[in-house]
Amino acid sequence: MSGKFGRQHASALAKISAKGALTSFTLKGIASIDETTEAVTPGVDTVVTCYAIEIAKNPRVFQALGLVMTDAPMLEAVPLNYGDTIPVGSTVPWAGETYTVASVLRIAPDGVTILAKVIVKR
DSSP states (O other): OOOSOHHHHHHHHHHHHHHSEEEEEEEOOOOEEOTTTOOEEOOOOEEEEEEEEEOOOOHHHHHHHTOOGGGOOEEEEEESSTTOOOOTTOEEEETTEEEEEEEEEEEOTTSSOSEEEEEEEO
């Protein structure tokens, strides 16, 4: 991925990987069916591997999303690959549970993701 902020991504990745956990966000692909042949083509999963840490929550954001703060962690996640974007609706294992991504705030000054603040829910 081409972007102007590769050094900032590398710095963020170094900081979060030093104190965070390696995890993967997975969005299941949707299968398609050819109406003529009835052949099924399996969907392709989107997987974004990141280092992440749990961060302080913003009550206003949780209220706007209709989420209870105690049931939904907020993570700061830095993709291993500069520019990878975590999809809303993907699932992630975190703290022994599987969560679904409810919201992603990308930090991408030039449109290429450096890191993201991610709210996940059960």
